[in-house]
Amino acid sequence: MVETESAFKFTPHDHVFLGKDHDKAERRTWAVIALCTVMMIAEIVGGALFGSLALIADGLHMSTHAGALLLAALAYTYARKYADDRSFTFGTGKFGDLAGYSSAIVLAMIALLIGYEAVSRLLNPVAISFNEAIPIAVLGLAVNVVSAWLLSGGHHHGHSHGHGHDHGEEPRRIAFGSRLLEIEVFEENVPPRFRLRAESGLLPDASDVNIETIRPDGSRQLFSFDLWGHYLESRDEIPEPHAFTAMVRLTQAGQQQERELEFEEHDHGDAQGDGHGSHHRDNNMRAAVIHVVADAAVSVLVIAGLLLARTFGWLWMDPLAGLIGALVIANWSVGLLRDTGGILLDRTADPRMAERVRAVIESDGDRVTDLHLWRLGPGHLGAIVSVATTQAREAAHYRQRLAKFGDLSHVTVEVQHALQLS
Incomplete structure (x- = not known):
């Protein structure tokens, strides 16, 4: 005889596995899109009025920036709108990871384009209009700094007692x-x-x-x-x-x-994504932040390259700065691809949690014959556990034991009794 019983941790039959700050993140992303759109229009119109091709080019660049963020905003909106749609077997919590994966591909393409342009300019230097290029790069940096501030909610989550690392724990x-x-x-x-x-x-x-x-x-x-x-x-x-x-x-x-x-103490710079607690990470917001931070990093490098090129006549400094920026963006995109790809393929979200689940079940002499642990959304894990036992225990017994793990939002337990195993 095999008995199966399912339970949803918070509300019976609830498949809403969105992150805790989903609504706030959605509003912040739309706000940044509005900022980028206003800057894009201002730069294109200003460039047309004043005959600045560089200003128009930066405005078009800002449009690609807004487009990438639009992907994140639509993922938030769609996930919220269809959160109660039962046709999504395990809810819409992974829409953010899907958007993050798509954004990582866009970032990789941007890195390739910047890298190609940088190599081309290293081989065939072009004249630079420093008086236009430097102010535009500074303006782009300012917009990206404000965007990053808005996306982070206008504050940071770092330690306030003298430590040089981030805690990273959400409620x-x-x-x-x-x-x-x-x-x-x-x-x-x-x-x-x-x-x-x-x-x-x-x-x-x-x-x-x-x-x-x-x-x-x-x-x-x-x-x-x-x-x-x-x-x-x-x-x-x-x-x-x-x-x-x-x-x-x-x-x-x-x-x-x-x-x-x-x-646990967390390092937000961990690109592996397989450390304990990474299943709480909002990869959609992470992708949006990477977009603006990557753009800001490139702006800093470009400003430095332009200043050195103007001061010392080193025209090669500008494409070199672009090439370094391309490598930085490529590295971030690879990390984001790895993390979101693993989630979309239902890779074990937290190996340490899996071992703890196994240890709790097997502590009374029972045996876990199959265990699946995957991420349903930020801060939500799903688990399917098959247990072999010689005791007269039902699925509810194991569900009660697993209730101590607050991150398990959807648990299915299958019990195999000894009579059926012999």
């Missing part, structure tokens, strides 16, 4: 029955502490919540909470490093429930 959503809680390590201009919010707005009593951290060396620390307006905050600071397992405990109706979350 984590976990379910205790019908109650949804959000937990984050908050450290913006303050020492790091746990903050807990209720998605429904109804917070539990501070005395009913605690978090115990378990670090790789086995050390443990228990955090109690106090109420601060619309959120709960831990009384004690979280010591560095922020790499630990967090056991989140909530008492409801006299019964204590427990969920498990993983926290």
Whole structure:
């Protein structure tokens, strides 16, 4: 006999696997498109009025920039519009990854075009109108800096206590029955502490919540909470490093429930995309940011090349700067292609999570005969687990054990009993 049972973590029959900040990201992307469109029109009209071919050329370049961002914005809009469409078996959370993959291809093509033009100019130098080219490059840099600022939400997520690395943890959503809680390590201009919010707005009593951290060396620390307006905050600071397992405990109706979350230090420059926690990354926004950052990087290199060329007469500096920019863009596009391609092909999103799922199931002597773990959308993982057991256990038993993993948004369990295996 084989018994199969499915469950959706947050709301029964819910296939909405969009990122937590999906709506905000969508609005920010459209805002940047509006900015690029205004600049594009201004440059083309200004170039036509003042007879500047360079200004018209930069305006046309800005149109390709806006077109690439339009791909990201449409992916956000389409994913949101059809999020409840049941014809998408596992929701629309991967539209952002599909758009990111497409953007990576566009970036690779741009890198090839810039590289080709740079090599051509190295072999056959052309005259440069420095008085027009430099101000336009500076204007392009300014637009890209503003665009990057808008896409990031007008702030950064870096450490504010003197460390030279980014934390990278977004608020984590976990379910205790019908109650949804959000937990984050908050450290913006303050020492790091746990903050807990209720998605429904109804917070539990501070005395009913605690978090115990378990670090790789086995050390443990228990955090109690106090109420601060619309959120709960831990009384004690979280010591560095922020790499630990967090056991989140909530008492409801006299019964204590427990969920498990993983926290690790992240490097946003990791292009591999296979480190723990990468399944929280919004690759659609990442692609949009790479577009503007790549353009800004090229603008900086071009400005430097133009200044050196004008000062010392080194005309080869301009195409050399373009060639370096092409290599940088190509490197970023390869990383984005690798990460988004793996998601679209349902590559295991988090090998460490897969091992933890296996360990939880097998801790009581059962055996995992098949395990599939893939990304459904930013911060959402799907899992299919086949378990062989000699005990009288049903699928609900294993679903309950896996409930401690807050990132598992869709779980299917298949149970194979010993009588049917012999």
